[in-house]
């Protein structure tokens with residue numbers, strides 16, 4: 001299966017998951033420093049203090065990307081490196097780091113795709129209310145401008161936010177991500193302020209970026225399917241789809257929140273935090289939609305697991321474990337979910353071009369005696385999902401690129417280092433990088449611009 005000429009191949013990472021060096025060059029604390037240092041929040045007490053030490057090893061890592069033949073690299077900037085307290089003038093030493101990284105990528109012919117927010121909010125902003133506060137959105141736009149001014153001449157692809165669903169609902173409702181709040185009403189405010197930050201950030205970026213730069217947002221869209229054949233299951237699908245997908249897609253591309261989601265959450269909030277002009281700001285046109293996809297979501301009627309959940313107002317809905325093979329995260333492997341997502345965006349939200357900005361899988365990889373890592377399940381996962389991408393393009397979906405998650409094994413949030421998503425294995429005590437078989441396979445995919453299906 002050959003991909004179109006110009007299809008963008010890449011690998012993705014995020015600052016807190018790989019950088020380490022939390023105190024270097026004037027960086028301030030982020031909510032993930034606080035969260036990971038709070039006992040009981042992250043498996044095995046892991047923190048991002050060292051991670052893959054990429055902040056110091058970035059030159060070697062970029063050289064490795066070049067050996068992999070990677071044409072593009074998606075990374076995120078750590079906000080508290082640029083504004084240690086989340087506001088005010090830029091910390092020049094922090095910007096210098098990303099300046100060097102971008103130059104290093106350019107020297108190796110690798111196109112950078114820069115994400116401004118991959119969840120590491122400066123702690124000082126959280127202390128003033130975090131994403132629950134409207135002011136955080138204004139602060140984000142200032143930060144976006146600082147990064148845009150400095151790197152806009154060399155970075156062609158910009159993403160405001162990564163997965164605002166996770167930031168809002170895992171962070172403020174389920175409490176399993178930083179800042180660890182469990183307040184469903186607050187999580188809806190957070191979702192709105194994240195979207196507002198995106199819209200204000202797009203405007204701020206457009207002011208400072210060259211006209212050729214492409215601006216995007218990345219959503220973790222879900223393929224929500226019924227876990228039973230009943231009207232109740234169908235109704236559950238509609239409710240979860242509303243919160244997972246349409247709560248973000250509709251304001252971004254249609255300029256309004258879905259009426260059914262507003263109704264379903266009215267016992268929690270009256271949505272009075274939405275000001276008159278906000279939706280016009282949020283729906284400011286963008287050039288590209290980033291989609292992260294891993295696994296489908298199956299739902300049915302009633303009762304949810306007890307305790308805080310990521311789904312405000314959905315205590316009467318339960319999540320069903322799909323049958324079939326799973327990754328080490330316990331996530332079902334089903335590439336048809338990706339098909340459903342990209343076709344849905346194409347059919348319902350066209351004409352926005354799409355890019356798969358994350359797709360991949362964690363498995364219990366082990367370093368072999370020969371120094372390699374056999375990961376046939378990851379290769380077959382990636383191949384199956386790429387086949388779906390190829391079929392979608394053939395069917396007319398405007399899908400422009402694919403970034404594997406992740407380049408390196410890294411800090412998998414509340415799972416710490418226990419889950420390995422990389423195509424490159426990291427031995428954390430020595431920081432030795434070893435290519436997994438999937439890395440060799442992906443290099444071949446890139447160099448032939450296609451996949452081989454037996």
Ligand code: IFM
Pocket residue numbers: 014017163292358405412413421
């Ligand atoms: O590691 C995360 C990433 O930070 C965001 N998307 C999902 C990945 C796997 O859980």
